Amino acid sequence: MALLTPNDLININKQLQEADSTVQRVTGLDIKGICKALYGTFPGSEKVGIVPVTSGNGIIGNFSASLNAITQYFGFESFVTDMLDVSGYYEAVRNGAEIILMADDYTFLAHNLKNGKMANNQPCTGIIYAEIASRYLKADSKNVLVVGLGKVGFPGAAHLVQKGFRVYGYDPDENFLQRAVSSLGVIPFNPEKPKKFSIIFEATPCANTIPEPVLSENCVLSTPGIPCAISEELRTKYDVQLVAEPLGIGTVSMLYSVL
């Protein structure tokens, strides 16, 4: 399980602002606009309670504070509980939280206590990054390359298939690749016979997973993957429109999905 580090979250507001302006340039919508288009919802006065959780590897230094900054960036009222774990949950509800955000090492959830809706970060992240990629204003076809077909990549690939894109998929794990081929109709991508794409969605825990032959000039690379899927050298060489951010885009997708 690839866990965030405090280093990933340094200056989260700046990372979010930069990602938001790239999304706007690439799609014509800001991240809130993408969420409204995706879920048909928009925030009211929902109060978000963020509960730090100590299980497993424990608290990630600036994880809760980053979630607080992210929820407020997107216009929600939010607070981080003083107490942790069960006591934190109790404090959140007692202080009027309608949506709970909390994460252990395996599950990062949003739970709306009023309507009962619950969201998991992994599919919500895959879906919003896929949606952003699908809205690329300069796409040259309906072809899209999906690199990584795990807990984030597979839901993203499913979303792109549902939107009518021709999805080429690659994953070194044969089981994950075959699952996408058989259940989604994904076309297995052969790195030995590369083709160029103007839309690429990546979700892997590895760096530099995007081979140069698949890059077309000015293509969009929409990737929640950490570390980054492309080197700065390749990104500038092909003027790749990179949408990458460590926590906020996936989190706001969760929040809009439970409204």
Ligand SMILES: NC(=O)C1=CN([C@@H]2O[C@H](COP(=O)(O)OP(=O)(O)OC[C@H]3O[C@@H](n4cnc5c(N)ncnc54)[C@H](O)[C@@H]3O)[C@@H](O)[C@H]2O)C=CC1
């Ligand atoms: N930015 C954000 O908001 C979020 C980022 N993440 C990150 O997204 C990444 C993926 O997370 P999960 O899907 O949960 O992991 P996962 O382990 O379920 O799936 C990753 C997949 O990538 C595949 N893979 C590994 N190396 C590859 C390569 N060179 N080319 C193609 N596929 C390759 C693996 O075989 C696996 O199927 C992780 O780095 C995780 O930290 C996850 C959630 C939110």
Ligand SMILES: NCCC[C@@H](N)C(=O)NCCCC[C@H](N)C(=O)O
């Ligand atoms: N990028 C969004 C996905 C995050 C996920 N890869 C992760 O690191 N999960 C562990 C979070 C642990 C948080 C900790 N329990 C705390 O509450 O500080």
